[in-house]
Amino acid sequence: MTDVNFAMCDKLIFEVHFKDCILDFSKFYALKMKGTTFTNTSLVAVDFMSTNLTEVLFSNCDLYRSEFEKAIADKADLNTKQ
Numbered sequence: 001m002t003d004v005n006f007a008m009c010d011k012l013i014f015e016v017h018f019k020d021c022i023l024d025f026s027k028f029y030a031l032k033m034k035g036t037t038f039t040n041t042s043l044v045a046v047d048f049m050s051t052n053l054t055e056v057l058f059s060n061c062d063l064y065r066s067e068f069e070k071a072i073a074d075k076a077d078l079n080t081k082q
Contacts, residue, residue: 007031007047 002022006014007029018038024044030054038061045065055072063078 002026 002073003025004018004023005027007027009031011031012067014031014033015036016033016040019037019039021038023046024042026043026047027047028051029047030050033056034040034052034054035056036053037057037059039059040061040063041058043058043066045064046063046067048066048068048071050070051068051072051075053071056073056076058078060067060078
């Protein structure tokens with residue numbers, strides 16, 4: 001899946017976890033994603049601006065050119081390995 005606008009999802013029931021995915025050019029703008037996991041996922045040029053990324057895990061992810069302006073990343077694990 002590429003270029004998916006997840007920001008259009010219902011914010012009250014939004015909960016996702018991704019493993020072995022390609023989500024390049026997708027948008028998570030202003031979503032609350034507390035505790036979400038991204039494992040072995042390509043996130044090239046993804047929009048995480050103004051997103052709550054508290055306790056989010058990015059495990060072995062490609063975050064090249066992703067945007068994190070005004071994102072909240074308290075206790076987030078951005079330790080990606082390539």
